[in-house]
Amino acid sequence: MKLVFYSGGYAEENFNLDQGLLSLFKKKDLKLTFIPSSSYNSNEDYRDIIQQYRPYGIRKFYKFHVDHPFSEISKKIAFQADIIHLGGGNTFYFLKYLRKTGLLKELKAWVRNGGVLTGVSAGAIIMTKNIETAAFPSFDCDENEDNVKNLAGLQLVDFEFFPHYKNSKRYDQELKNYSKMIQSPVYACPDGSGILLNHNEIRFIGKTFCFVNGHKYLLNK
Amino acid sequence: MAEVKKQISTNWYKKFDQIDGSHPLKSVIPEGYIDYPARIRKGGKVSYFNFSLAKEMGLIPKSHADELTMELKEKILSTFSIQIINEYDQMNNKKFPKDEIKAGTYMATRYLQLQHDDKKGRTSGDGRSIWNGQIKHNHKTWDISSCGTGATRLSPATSKYNKFFETGDPTISYGCGYAEFDEGLATAILSHIFNANQQSTEQTLAIIEFKNNISINVRVHENLLRPSHIFLYLKQDRLEELKSLLDYYIERQREKEDWSDCPSSQKKYDYLGDKIASTFGALSADLEDEYIFCWLDWDGDNILMDGGIIDYGSIRQFGLFHSEYRYDDVERYSTNILEQKNKAKYIVQTFAQAIDFIKTGEKKNINEFANSESVNLFDEKFEQKKNENILRRIGLSQRKRKQVLKRKPELIEEFRKVFSYFERAKSESGVVEISDGVTWDAIFSMRTLLREYPQIYLNTETFLDDTEFIDLIKSSYATQNDLEINSYRKSKIYEFQKLYLEIIKETARTFQQTQEDILLDVCQRSQVINKAERITGDAVTYIVDLLIQQKKSLSVEKLYHLIEDLGGHQNLDPDKKIQFHQKVPKGILRKIIDVVRENREGL
Known part of the structure; x- marks a missing residue:
């Protein structure tokens, strides 16, 4: 399984993560499918994705919406990509449509068949066991307007992911409390850092923190 | 906080x-x-105010926050919350407190309207509107008018029943002089979106709301004259007035940059004729290609002289090319979207007649102008704009469109034909009645095709097979029978893809770029231009209902931001950078976007 978790930030901040992503491939002529969390404002994100990856030689991009009807041919081409990138936005909304369209299962199968899945922020959270961390911190969290009850994500890894982490007491308090209630670790990444998973090998790129059993650890400086 | x-x-x-x-x-x-005295109308509240427009007009300083201060609110109400003291009031000797009477008088202008039996404009014009005035700011002049300020003698009701009506008379709806809040809100939303997308239109400055869904809707434009203002004098053979009004219009337009080369001699009338022909030719092409239904007719009402849209009562934007939709106006059906062109052409023909009348002093039969230079220019501009529009819809930048059109006009025209075959395909179910008229459902979504095809080809480098092609573009209206692939349709599917790629290849050749680079650029642009979630007339109706339900929680500022964000969401210009108040839609905005999505293929 090959996965890349992006926290967020500008393209230049994510250079090392991008390099890590490219290192997963031997071939150069890569195809990337971008799945935005919502069609609202997704064109800006689409342009940013192209600007971020085009300098690395990726020239074939495909944008695939999940929150309005799509044809079979669109889906087929979306899944022919080498990389599928899940965008940021409202995690609950994104998960709702991935589940509703049956894509959650298809993405899982695609990853198990060798596809490289990347996600930023909400997209990265969805790749984990569940999307509970989208509800943190309480002062700046995603709203569950759709009242999504099944919060299980793609369950590709046994950790949880917290993007846009800021090294502050307010964040720490909430994450420590949360980590006491769960078994798995929560990896918290500030913008520009993230996690690269290549089968059994996990690499923390940029500053990464781990919250477990009410404690905070710095994993990578 | 409001x-x-x-x-x-x-x-x-x-x-x-x-x-x-x-x-x-x-x-x-x-x-x-007709000049009316007016009085302050009490009990109104400012429900909507367009802060950015007010800044552009110089009504509030640029540094003013988007906040309805107490002083601003009072100023808006004292300026616009007015009701005319009409003939009924005067005949019944109604008395109003002196301090409530406005110092100025307000005009209801005369113009031609086909609803009036007279057909010459002797009785028609602003039936429930007055002109508030005019202001100048930053080399722009703005006309301001308000709808819902009382019943004038120019309403169809007065003409039909030959009596004056009390403003708000419950026995008569259209003609009582009131405007509705939902109507004002729908206009504010759609006109904001059109204006943001460079479509010339009236814009809503403010809505003042009263009880029972009544409102005064304040609208502005750089020039609120309609062709019907002019045609009135032509129909009545009043040369002097016709000339005076056209002279006035020309002088007003001269302030604008694109009129800077207007001659001052008698040639100015020919210049005007050319301007009108070019404007209406291009406008007709744009309305067709943007699927904007605008009921044009011989009277030149429902449109402004500069091609701007006015009176949103029957304006719609379709999600698909529902070219057989007709609005049922009780006594008649409207034109459909394809007939708009000929109505626009007739307006140009009428202007040619008017200009000839001024130049020769003799009013000739309108039929003599059917092949006039103006009409020919209209046709030429229409064709030019259709060609340009198809390339814009594909996603080519202006620079690329210009070169491709110059080099391969016949390729573009050929492509338009095959594009049109799919765009105009209709359901086997035939003409059906709907709540406000009749329609015949379109079965293919050309916006989906233009949005998806370049990225499909970029990734696959092969043509879609027939089934995939039809599956990609089928609309929610299509039945299984509608989607049948016969040999003719098969040939059209092939032809579409072949010509599309020839255009891409020609662009690549001309600009010495790879086909891949052109396609990637086209992909990004066409995603914006052909966005899946284009607002429709149906969506506007539901959005207005939603906003009215949520009214209590909507401050003026919040409503303004919602409409601004919706305008940003509906941006069709790939070169424009949009600033959203909400980056991720929440609450009402989220519901609005859902409504837009659910109604995206409708009327």
Whole structure:
């Protein structure tokens, strides 16, 4: 399984993560499918994705919406990509449509068949066991307007992911409390850092923190 | 919080004082309007205010926050919350407190309207509107008018029943002089979106709301004259007034950059004729290609002289090319979207007749102008714009469109034909009645095709097979039978893909770029231009219902931001950078976007 978790930030901040992503491939002529969390404002994100990856030689991009009807041919081409990138936005909304369209299962199968899945922020959270961390911190969290009850994500890894982490007491308090209630670790990444998973090998790129059993650890400086 | 109390100098709002009913048009044709005294109408509240427009007009300073201060609110109400003292009031000797009577008088202008039996404009015009005045700011002149300010003698009701009506008379709906809040809100939303997408249109400055869904809707444009203002004098053979009004219009337009080369001699009339022909030719192409239904007719009502859209009562934007939709106006059906072109052409023909009348002093039969230079210019501009539009819809930048059109006009025309075959395909179910008219459902979504095809080809480098092609573009209206692939349709599917790629290849050749680079650029642009979630007339209706339900929680500021964000969401210009108030839609905005999505293929 090959996965890349992006926290967020500008393209230049994510250079090392991008390099890590490219290192997963031997071939150069890569195809990337971008799945935005919502069609609202997704064109800006689409342009940013192209600007971020085009300098690395990726020239074939495909944008695939999940929150309005799509044809079979669109889906087929979306899944022919080498990389599928899940965008940021409202995690609950994104998960709702991935589940509703049956894509959650298809993405899982695609990853198990060798596809490289990347996600930023909400997209990265969805790749984990569940999307509970989208509800943190309480002062700046995603709203569950759709009242999504099944919060299980793609369950590709046994950790949880917290993007846009800021090294502050307010964040720490909430994450420590949360980590006491769960078994798995929560990896918290500030913008520009993230996690690269290549089968059994996990690499923390940029500053990464781990919250477990009410404690905070710095994993990578 | 709706009102933020701040001690702001009242000088900030001084410009409002210029809006006092005075307007230069009054001195151009004294008989061209009915002048009404007016009084303050109490009990209204400001429900919507367009802060950015007010800044552009100089009504509030640029540095003004998007907040309805107490002073601003009072200024808006004292300026626009007015009701005319009409003939009924005067005949019944109604008395109003002196301090509630406005100092100025306000004109209801005369113009031609097909609803009036007279057909010559002797009885028609602003039936429930008055012109508040005119202001100038930053080399722009703005006309301001309000709808819902009372019943005038120019309404169809007065003409039909030959009597004057009391404003708000419950026995008569259209003609009582009131406007509705939902109607005002729908206009504010759609006109904001059109304006943001460079479609010339009236814009809503403010809505003042009263009980029972009644409102005064304040609208502005750089020039509120309609062709029907002019045609009135042509129909009545009044050469002097016709000339005066056209002279006035030309002088007003001369202030604009694109009129800077207008001659001052008699040639100015030919210049005007050319301008009108070009404007209406291009406009007709744009309305067709953007699927904007605008009921044009011989009277030149429902449109402004500069091609701007006015009176949103019957304006719609379709999600698909529902080219057989007709609005049922009780006594008649409207034109459909394809007939708009000929109605626009007839307006140009009528202008040719009017200009000839001015130049020769002799009014000739309208049929003599059917092949006039103006009409030919209209046709030429229409074709040019259709060609340009198809390339824009594909996603080519202006620079690329220009070169491809110059080099391969026949390729573009050929492509338009095959594009049109799919765009105009209709359901086997035939013409069906709907709540406000009749329609015949379109079965293919060309916007989906233009949005998806370049990225499909970029990734696969092969043609879609017939089934995939049809599956990609089928609309929610299509039945299984509608989607049958016969040999003719098969050939069209092939032809579409072949010609599309020839255009891409030609662009790549001309600009010495790879086909891949052109396609990637086209992919990004066409995603914006052909966005899946284009607002439709149906969606606007539901959005207005939603906003009215949520009214209690909607401050003026919040409503303004919602409409701004919706405008940003509906942006069709790939080169424009949009600033959203909400990056991720929440609450009402989220519901609005859902409504847009659910109604995206409708009327």
